[in-house]
Amino acid sequence: MKVLVIGAAGMVGRKLVAALLKAGQVGGRALSGITLADIVAPQIPKSSITIEAVAADLSVDGVAEGLIGLRPDLIFHLAAIVSGEAEADFEKGYRINLDGTRHLFEAIRLVGSPYKPRLVFTSSIAVFGEPLPAVIGDSQHHTPLTSYGTQKAICELLLADYSRRGFFEGVGIRLPTIAVRPGKPNKAASGFFSGIIREPLAGVEAILPVDDSVRHWFASPRAAVGFLLHAAAIDTALLGNQPNLTMPGLAATVGEQIAALERVAGPQAVQLIRRERDETIAKIVAGWPQAFEAQRARALGFRGETEFDDIIRVYLEDELARGNGTT
Amino acid sequence: MKVLVIGAAGMVGRKLVAALLKAGQVGGRALSGITLADIVAPQIPKSSITIEAVAADLSVDGVAEGLIGLRPDLIFHLAAIVSGEAEADFEKGYRINLDGTRHLFEAIRLVGSPYKPRLVFTSSIAVFGEPLPAVIGDSQHHTPLTSYGTQKAICELLLADYSRRGFFEGVGIRLPTIAVRPGKPNKAASGFFSGIIREPLAGVEAILPVDDSVRHWFASPRAAVGFLLHAAAIDTALLGNQPNLTMPGLAATVGEQIAALERVAGPQAVQLIRRERDETIAKIVAGWPQAFEAQRARALGFRGETEFDDIIRVYLEDELARGNGTT
Missing domain, CATH: 3.40.50.720 (NAD(P)-binding Rossmann-like Domain)
Structure with a gap:
């Protein structure tokens, strides 16, 4: 083939x-x-x-x-x-x-x-x-x-x-929105969804521009x-x-992302997240989808993660274990 | 302008x-x-x-x-x-x-x-x-x-x-499907919706290829x-x-179309409709929309007819009264 x-x-x-x-x-x-x-x-x-x-x-x-x-x-x-x-x-x-x-x-x-x-x-x-x-x-x-x-x-x-x-x-x-994206922070409005996980795991501060209640699909x-x-x-x-x-993703709030980060990497990681609200980003993100049923795809056998902890573990296994964290 | x-x-x-x-x-x-x-x-x-x-x-x-x-x-x-x-x-x-x-x-x-x-x-x-x-x-x-x-x-x-x-x-x-279309019969699958009104009004036989229960939007x-x-x-x-x-139309079954024709033009018009089922047309039409809410358009002031009798009267006024029936 x-x-x-x-x-x-x-x-x-x-x-x-x-x-x-x-x-x-x-x-x-x-x-x-x-x-x-x-x-x-x-x-x-x-x-x-x-x-x-x-x-x-x-x-x-x-x-x-x-x-x-x-x-x-x-x-x-x-x-x-x-x-x-x-x-x-x-x-x-x-x-x-x-x-x-x-x-x-x-x-x-x-x-x-x-x-x-x-x-x-x-x-x-x-x-x-x-x-x-x-x-x-x-x-x-x-x-x-x-x-x-x-x-x-x-x-x-x-x-x-x-x-x-x-x-x-x-x-x-x-x-769905793909997270945790490897590499450097970018200027995409969605960038923080990955950044608040990736940067703390590397011991670097991350900016969170929206409320913890923001819910999205990953x-x-x-x-x-x-x-x-x-x-x-x-x-x-x-x-x-x-x-x-x-496609089936998982719906998580920013607060749930952060709780998952704490479970996987400990409280010192979470302390590297600095809340600095950005009204422009907050407004863009407020119009985005929060969750999907994705029943057809699930019935057809498509499978995504079900907990954000797993998404973080995938990042650790596929990126950091190979030293790819900044490539 | x-x-x-x-x-x-x-x-x-x-x-x-x-x-x-x-x-x-x-x-x-x-x-x-x-x-x-x-x-x-x-x-x-x-x-x-x-x-x-x-x-x-x-x-x-x-x-x-x-x-x-x-x-x-x-x-x-x-x-x-x-x-x-x-x-x-x-x-x-x-x-x-x-x-x-x-x-x-x-x-x-x-x-x-x-x-x-x-x-x-x-x-x-x-x-x-x-x-x-x-x-x-x-x-x-x-x-x-x-x-x-x-x-x-x-x-x-x-x-x-x-x-x-x-x-x-x-x-x-x-x-919506536009009816009653003036002019000659055509081969469009939807043609009979106009034909079963237009032809009898001209004293000509019309073929009805589907059941009286077929419902559509006009x-x-x-x-x-x-x-x-x-x-x-x-x-x-x-x-x-x-x-x-x-756009707001009106939903009518073929049976309701025929009843309207009888009210407007009398029983002799209806007798010119010959039922001759065509499986191909019946199958195509079965997949068509039957009715719409059209709430947005109605709220914005768009107005269609509400009874099929009115659609027939429009045809009589706009086409036959001007001798346009076959142009």
Whole structure:
């Protein structure tokens, strides 16, 4: 089985590739080769499996055709520019997040039958916006309040139509907020959800810009990789005409995150969290989803963490135990 | 006020133009000129208002820029290829219904501030698909089961994002099935809903391919024009970030349609309806929406008919009284 990972240089992409290489198979079919694509050519990890790395911008005419020329059996499409950039640069957001994805879908369609790869697409809970219920069901309508969320919602509709027409076997997965993200603090409004765990574990002070009562929806990077691999092997006939799924995460308040940190790392870690309210961030975060039912995904066998303690332990095992804490 | 009507040669487009010319104003602002655009140049009706007619295919690069070069204050975008054709010709459907609409939106955006026209877009209840509740609320999620419905749902998302960003004042209206359509029978799966009224009123036999218990959602052409004009003048601040609205129609079963025909035109009209079940049509129609709440639109002052008798009377007044029954 030939696999193509688009967006392979990102945090989740690198972990996905490592997991694929470690498993050596997907759904019982052995890997024969992996192509890693990103806006700059990804680093090639050591492996006995044939790996190719290419620089590819899907928004450029012909690039998607080149990638699909290899006839991958399984495609992971993780590439996107993030919410803040898509909001700041309207044209770039639509070019990369919508046109790039559509080019990919079209390149597959134009190969024609019998070519019909599995395509796993990462969507986002940003397809949902206020007003939202406290716990969001699987039939929540899309009311994105950002251009990024709009682009993801459009790609979900395209994924469903191309799948219905039989051009590929699409699975769209709406990832929870991924925590604990490794690396340095960033300026994303969501950055503190990881920072208040990651920084204290490294003995560094972290700023908490919102109230302890703020509730949000989380999964670990390891769980995200698990979702992607499960989506790659699932029987798509079970999805009917609705191939886009909200992934199971866990709902936790900031206070519950902090209590978990104390249980895992002790009170001295918690003392490194400094409360410094930021009205701008607090206002942005107040409009975000708090929790989801994710019944369809759970029934289909997708599994996330159930306690925030586990999310912290995953971080300790996957990052700090390997000395990756700041990479 | 300068008005642009795209799709002006269609049934609803022609009636809209006639209503605009009769009123001479929209929301209290006098019309200074109307541009009629369609895939072939529309006929120019007689009027003291300056009218221009152009052949325009929005899917062709530069065409939208040409139309927007006139800086219309109010734009009605009614142009689309219909459901059956979009399903039969995948590329044409996306080119006309998605790319064409996006070209229009982009042409407006690229003019830049302070240009900010009102844009009224006709969407469709085809954005919804099974499984559906008996009465569909305003928060029903989009699950289109056709490429046409997918294209309309995507355009709704784009309309909302472009409006949120301030590029235009968008209002998307999801029209009910329009009945009684004037003219000859067509092959649309929905054609019989009009045919079982129109043909008997003309003394001609009509085929009914489904059971009397089939329930669907209707408005007259006159009501559709009323929706468009109301959307043109409404305060868009009241729409928040959800500028797409399900229009109020009336839910009626085929049996109720026939009873209304008998009340309006007598038992001899009803005897011209011949029941000849068509499994293909029956199956398609079984997946269609039956009724909507349309609470938001009603609260915003949109008004449709409340009894099917009225829909028949509108047909008699607007079509047969003018001898338009077969045009």
